[in-house]
Amino acid sequence: QYKAADVSPWNNTWGNIHDFTSIPGANNYSLLDPNENLFKYLPIPLDPSCSHLNINDNMETSITPFTYGELYRNRNEERCLVVFFHHSNADSCARELIAMTKQSQLVLVQTKCYLINEMSASRLFSGNSAYNSLVTKGPVIGLEFAGTNCVQICQQLLNDFIKLKYQNLPYFTSQSATDAHEQLDKFYNFASMQMFA
Template sequence: MGCCFSGGDGKLAEQEEPAPQFSWEKREKLDIKDFTFADKKGEELGKVPGKINGQRFIIKNCEDCTIYLFDHMATITVDDCTNCRIFVGPNKGSIFLRNCKSMKCVIACQQFRTRDCRGVDTLLHCDSKPIIESSIKMKFGCFQYYYPELYDQFKAAGLKAFNNTWSSIHDYTPVPGEDNWSLLPEDLNVEEFLPLPASDELASVGASLDPEKSVVPLTHGTRRPVGDLSCLVLVFRNEHSDERIRAIIREIHNCSDCVLLKTRQTKLDPQDVTRMFGGIPAHKEAAKKGLVTSLEVNGSDTISKCNTIVQQVAMDCVVYISEDKEAASRDHDNWLNFLDSQMTM
């Protein structure tokens, strides 16, 4: 190797081998300025799908700006911003807001953290409990947003739209007798909260604020229940389940005296089905086909109403619904214990 014959004199001539090129040397060189909005005032700024593509992003020292990040990213920091409105697409890691005040945000992330913030209102999707530290007058609601690429961006960021702990806030620095955070009203006008973009480029993304189109289901969270009965609905995966789950949720939202408290999507083994919900063969077999989606519904006469809804829109799916009030209470406790054990594994 490294030799060849030269001419006809039979002598070997050395030939230089090209230096090896490593994979990181072939990567496109990125300019941090393309992933930063800094020192802006009174502007509409944004990135359309494909422009961030999983990279880290930085927002700092902005005032009176409206910012739309219509893409998935690795992590994002927001520092020293005042009176800004920000949309942040699916974030694989954490978003960290520091020294921000009078903000309105719509955010999807794995981890949400704030420090030294005041008056930040957030419509949130978060896979883990949101954390606030040395922050006051913080308000939270459930993420509501849609544009065509958002579903695939959630998958690229490793986020599950049904796993949202937006209202389970952990305050690292509580003040006795005071509340540093609260929940936004359910009838919040999202378009007033964060208007759709005005520029042609950002408007072309096709964003929608219709809660029924939102990639993340709109949930009631830890607000006061509206009724005395909660029941558990489990939808097992098949080729129709994604569409049917959305249809069930639409019907629940249309019930005047029922609310969707929370949702969860997780793996459920046949032995888990037997232990928590009995050994019905159809449930055990269906658990082998993929993730199971839980819907916790609260209101009046919820068991009867959930059965009616499933019969109307999801008869081609395998579904478990709590049988009666006693079973509903038992199912709730078993399911929460199961989810807690999953999070500690």
């Protein structure tokens, strides 16, 4: 259904909230605690016409990855950007990495999937021209992770399972927490510019 609608499960923007009736110093909304059951507030439809819909809150089987978004936006934890370049196994590899990072106590903050032009790639990847040709092949999947030793953990996990399972899959990962902060800003800025272009 995602493909038919030309929508990517990696472009989940649930955390982009615009409060049209803002109150100075307060919000007219709140975010659910990650451990809270969504269906306590939004019941599953019981109408027989909806019986064919597979509605559940199982994060493990969700097509759209569970992200913490705004719940993690202002937390001062190490971040890491991981980018998978267009490849038939990019989606599978990204999902496998997400599953493995959960075991390492990292959280997935946000994801994006979009086309990057060569000029933006040059700025994002600090002028490393090896990535410029990769972005021309199709959309990239970007994942933002957060947690203690995030960069090191992502690098190690990728190094281990890319060699085992996805040898020909091109990817990029932040090399330091300082680099990650700047790269994440650029990655999301380029994505925002594309949305409004």
